[in-house]
Amino acid sequence: MTTDVLLFKITLLIYFVTTICYLIGVISLKDRFRQNAIRLLIGGFVLHCVTLATRWVATGAIPVASLHESLSFFAWALVGIYLLFYLRYRTVMLGAFITPLALVLMIIGSAAPKQAPALNPMLDSWWFPVHVTLAFLGHAVFAIAAAAGIMYLLQERMLKSKKFSSLFYRLPSLDTLDSMNYKCLTFGFPLMTMGIISGAIWANSAWGGYWRWDPKETWALITWFLYAALLHGRLTIGWRGRRAAIFAIVGFGFLLFTFFGVNTFLSGEHSFRNFTGQ
Numbered sequence: 001m002t003t004d005v006l007l008f009k010i011t012l013l014i015y016f017v018t019t020i021c022y023l024i025g026v027i028s029l030k031d032r033f034r035q036n037a038i039r040l041l042i043g044g045f046v047l048h049c050v051t052l053a054t055r056w057v058a059t060g061a062i063p064v065a066s067l068h069e070s071l072s073f074f075a076w077a078l079v080g081i082y083l084l085f086y087l088r089y090r091t092v093m094l095g096a097f098i099t100p101l102a103l104v105l106m107i108i109g110s111a112a113p114k115q116a117p118a119l120n121p122m123l124d125s126w127w128f129p130v131h132v133t134l135a136f137l138g139h140a141v142f143a144i145a146a147a148a149g150i151m152y153l154l155q156e157r158m159l160k161s162k163k164f165s166s167l168f169y170r171l172p173s174l175d176t177l178d179s180m181n182y183k184c185l186t187f188g189f190p191l192m193t194m195g196i197i198s199g200a201i202w203a204n205s206a207w208g209g210y211w212r213w214d215p216k217e218t219w220a221l222i223t224w225f226l227y228a229a230l231l232h233g234r235l236t237i238g239w240r241g242r243r244a245a246i247f248a249i250v251g252f253g254f255l256l257f258t259f260f261g262v263n264t265f266l267s268g269e270h271s272f273r274n275f276t277g278q
Contacts, residue, residue: 004058005114007051008072012106014044015075019103022096029166034092041099045083048076059116062129064136071109074136074259075102081140089180093170097147127202134198138191139255142227145184146252149245152177156242174241181244182234189227196220219258226251 018040025033052073055063063069082098085091155171158164172180199217200210211217230247233239239247 002058002114004051004055007047007054008106008114009110011044011048011051012103012110014040014047015079015099015103015106018044018095019099022099026093026096026167026170029170034095037095037099038086038092041079041095042083045076045079048072048079052076055116062132064132066113068109068112068114071105071112073132074139075105075109077136077140078102078105078143081137081144085144085180089172089176091172091176091180093151093167093172094144094147094180097150098143101143101147125202125205127198127205131195131198131202134191134195138188138195139259141184141188141191142248142252142255145181145188145248148177148180148184149248152181152245153242153249178240178244181248184248185227185231185234189231192220192224192227196224216258216262219254219262223251223254223258226254 018037021033021037021040025031025037052063055069055072059065062073064073078098079102082095085094151171152174155168155174155177158168159174171177199220203212203217204210226247230239230244230251233247234244
């Protein structure tokens with residue numbers, strides 16, 4: 001077992017324990033479990049940084065060329081972005097939604113082949129790390145928006161039905177969740193846009209064309225238009241609350257399909273098989 005794989009498994013274990021702490025904290029309403037979860041998550045994130053750095057040194061390229069690497073990188077970006085939002089909003093409950101998603105990504109990644117792939121020469125470009133970093137950071141921000149949207153809908157439903165579970169008293173206010181959704185959109189949309197632009201520049205250097213209507217490019221453009229519609233609605237029509245929350249959830253669903261469905265099941269330049277030159 002290589003060092004990076006061992007560190008990956010330890011990180012996965014920490015995220016698992018963190019998820020359990022969050023769940024116990026939600027069910028029992030005991031603050032100490034949620035506070036311990038935050039501490040564990042910070043420690044796990046630091047170790048995750050070391051894991052990715054070790055993998056990068058071992059392979060000589062940013063670790064996103066295989067399914068195992070990309071899922072680990074996605075989980076890292078997700079946890080890192082959540083911690084930034086925690087510093088801003090102190091939304092402990094948001095971690096109860098984000099950490100399980102990061103854990104699922106890590107579990108799926110642990111089941112994928114872990115050996116370092118033989119990289120395709122087309123990845124030998126500094127545009128590659130720029131493109132994938134922007135893309136994954138955008139994914140992570142939109143995951144926060146989707147989680148905030150889910151919490152918004154849950155709280156709104158309890159308010160309308162006047163049936164309040166223990167979760168209700170731990171959720172941020174509807175205004176805070178809506179503000180968080182908007183902040184995610186204002187940060188995530190530029191990241192997605194810059195990711196697409198950098199990808200087009202990289203594609204031109206690698207394949208001689210800025211846009212080839214590859215399945216990944218097509219679905220990324222569809223997802224971009226969806227978030228563009230949401231941003232336009234919020235800025236010009238005044239979309240807020242429930243509609244914005246639903247859009248954020250649907251948009252993240254499209255984003256997940258663009259990542260998992262296209263990379264795994266559809267052929268094209270963005271498939272992992274093409275990345276590794278297999």
